[in-house]
Amino acid sequence: MHRFFRPRRMLRDAKQPLLWTAGQLCLNHKPVVACVRGYIVLPPTNDEEEKAMLHRMMRVDHAGEYGANQIYAGQMAVLGQTQISPLIQEMWDQEKQHLSKFNEILAENRVRPTLLLPLWNIAGFALGAGSALLGKEGAMACTVAVEESISEHYNSQIRTLMEKDPEKYTKLLQLIKEFRDDEMEHHDTGLEHDAESVPGYQLMKAIIQAGCKAAIYVSERL
Amino acid sequence: MAALIRGLKAGRALRGLRSVAVQGTLSPQCNNVRRGFHRAALLRLASDSKSDTSVPPPSYHEVHTAGESSSSSAQGESSEGAQSNTSFQDQSGEHGEDYETEEQLQARILTAALEFVPQYGWTVETIAAGAETLGLSSASTGMFNNGAGDLVLHFIAQCNAQLAETLAEQNNLVQLGQAESKKTAEFLKDAVEMRLRMLIPYIDSWPQAMSILLLPHNIPDSLKHLSTLVDDIWYYAGDRSTDVNWYTRRAALTGIYNTTELVMVQDSSPDFEETWAFLDNRIKDVVNMANTAKQVQATGEAVVQGLMGAAITLKNLTGMNQRR
Numbered sequence: 001m002h003r004f005f006r007p008r009r010m011l012r013d014a015k016q017p018l019l020w021t022a023g024q025l026c027l028n029h030k031p032v033v034a035c036v037r038g039y040i041v042l043p044p045t046n047d048e049e050e051k052a053m054l055h056r057m058m059r060v061d062h063a064g065e066y067g068a069n070q071i072y073a074g075q076m077a078v079l080g081q082t083q084i085s086p087l088i089q090e091m092w093d094q095e096k097q098h099l100s101k102f103n104e105i106l107a108e109n110r111v112r113p114t115l116l117l118p119l120w121n122i123a124g125f126a127l128g129a130g131s132a133l134l135g136k137e138g139a140m141a142c143t144v145a146v147e148e149s150i151s152e153h154y155n156s157q158i159r160t161l162m163e164k165d166p167e168k169y170t171k172l173l174q175l176i177k178e179f180r181d182d183e184m185e186h187h188d189t190g191l192e193h194d195a196e197s198v199p200g201y202q203l204m205k206a207i208i209q210a211g212c213k214a215a216i217y218v219s220e221r222l
Numbered sequence: 223m224a225a226l227i228r229g230l231k232a233g234r235a236l237r238g239l240r241s242v243a244v245q246g247t248l249s250p251q252c253n254n255v256r257r258g259f260h261r262a263a264l265l266r267l268a269s270d271s272k273s274d275t276s277v278p279p280p281s282y283h284e285v286h287t288a289g290e291s292s293s294s295s296a297q298g299e300s301s302e303g304a305q306s307n308t309s310f311q312d313q314s315g316e317h318g319e320d321y322e323t324e325e326q327l328q329a330r331i332l333t334a335a336l337e338f339v340p341q342y343g344w345t346v347e348t349i350a351a352g353a354e355t356l357g358l359s360s361a362s363t364g365m366f367n368n369g370a371g372d373l374v375l376h377f378i379a380q381c382n383a384q385l386a387e388t389l390a391e392q393n394n395l396v397q398l399g400q401a402e403s404k405k406t407a408e409f410l411k412d413a414v415e416m417r418l419r420m421l422i423p424y425i426d427s428w429p430q431a432m433s434i435l436l437l438p439h440n441i442p443d444s445l446k447h448l449s450t451l452v453d454d455i456w457y458y459a460g461d462r463s464t465d466v467n468w469y470t471r472r473a474a475l476t477g478i479y480n481t482t483e484l485v486m487v488q489d490s491s492p493d494f495e496e497t498w499a500f501l502d503n504r505i506k507d508v509v510n511m512a513n514t515a516k517q518v519q520a521t522g523e524a525v526v527q528g529l530m531g532a533a534i535t536l537k538n539l540t541g542m543n544q545r546r
Contacts, residue, residue, distance in 0.1 A: 115469060118466050
């Protein structure tokens, strides 16, 4: 019963004066002395191509975290009352943190979010709920597959940035590495909790990873 | 000091080369030939003036970037050029920096051309008139592959940049606490009105400009400018959304802006009062729709909770909830 009375957190995006003010002050006066966000993740650039590349990267990462958030939401919706629920909740909270970080970056740098967000909303929730219906092992298998895809994606982004200019992108690399490590941790947690014992594990993993690859490809372009 | 004067003379001579009237039309193939002439002329000037270090670098830049006007003999033109070139130095304002890029030159010509729009409309003649006020020949319109489209797009870009600057200034004042922040609807209305007022001097010929923007090869650029405009307005209105609202808000504002623009070109009321009233109503509509959507969502949630409560009550009444 309590589940239905949980208040919804409405993100009033037009009224975040404190953070926004601090952000504006940060951007206007560098170096920064007293600022809520002590650093800028994306290096400011005038090169259009580089800006487009960085925006594309942030767009697809944001879409990825948004989808992951919805997957865990779907899993909790089905398995919320079982023994595995604290674990899934913990992993979900970390994904929520990642998502809010990317929301910050997108807002700060005026990056356009991907047009397919409503699709990832529904698809993520459906994937999470569907895999959770196969039981705890199904949910863990889904987690393993998705986290592996995301880690691979973050790794290729790290490689791209390192090839271009490691010093310039230090903050961004640090952020992506941190997130990648979190996702690897989720992956390992999933394996620890009998992900591989679900029937049809290999098939399920292949399908989910193919879906993730397609989602990444499309989100980069749209 | 002597080297500096020599450098200035070389720079002035090069500008003279640019202003020489060209026989026939300029074409892309001619540009390379012209650049070759330019470099030959330049080398001759450099060797004649015998300055070794100061002259070549800045002049080389100019050769690279200025692509028009030809000369058969550099020497003949340089004296002619020296007379008619003080206007360039005045306009550029700097004596040391005697080069500008082609884009900057194009921008200057187009800005100068804007004052002739009421007279000639949005056409190549306007650009030619603008070029002539800068002391260039009217054949330099050949630089503009898109003709009148270039002029309209330049004007739009200029207006958008001006608007963004004004909005940024207002934003700064609000951040510093020296001004009150406006509510979203009021902010949008003021921003769109400010932007549309920039059209007033050209409003009679604006339908011509709009039709030029609808030409297929101009559509991508005009859409890009429109999307930048709408994004800027929403950003300074405080929109930091990162979900589908990003798209719905910008789509709504694009609709408002385009329809208000259309109303404005056929509005004959004093100071376009009808246009601003129309704008006001459209923004109210959008705000109403947003509020209605929120209310519908809240009602929906309440209904769902009510139904779940009823279902559980039913289960309790029929005894299905008890442990067996």
